[in-house]
Every structure is written in structure tokens, then in C-alpha cells.
Amino acid sequence: MDTLMWEAKARSGLGGELLEWVLTQGVAGLGESVRTEVFTASGRVVVIVVGHDAPRTLPDPPEDLVERPPHAWPFTRITTSASYPNV
Secondary structure, three states: OOEEEEEEEEOOOOHHHHHHHHHHHHOOOOOOOOEEEEEEEOOEEEEEEEOOOOOOOOOOOOHHHEOOOOEEEEEOOOOOOOOOOOO
16 A cells, blocks of 8 residues: 545534644654645545555544544555556
8 A cells, every 4th residue: 555545524613723733743754755635625634645655544633623533545556647557
């Protein structure tokens, strides 16, 4: 697996706090060997980590920030562009 998609849903009104936690602690220390992208929408934070050293999950945020435990999905990258491989 070389790609991680991680998603957490903030408790009502705590989206900013959850995002701050993700940026300062959740993805801190992943290093330069991976590409990390963080997205937000409707009180959710999604993190995509790509690289050979991508973790299988991120640390759990404090329980008081989230509606439920985060979800994490490890993936294996098939292509690196919009083209499809010959199948």
C-alpha cells in the first residue's frame, strides 16, 4: 500500500479545532518522503498521503473533537496520471 485516505467528522462547531489538530499533530512528522494533502468540507477533514512510506492510518484525534472514530483506507496506486493502464 502506498496511499492512505483518512477521514474524520468533527463534532458540531468543532471543524476548525479538528483541522488544527490534524495539521499540528495528525500529519506532523510524516516527513518529506510522502505527499500529504488535507481537505475540509461540511465539518469533515480528509487527508490523502501518497508515497512508499505512507502510513496505514493516522493517530486518532481527541474523542471530544469527533462524532465517531476516523475511517482510514489504505490503497495501492495503479496509475500516476489520468490515463488508464492497458487491461
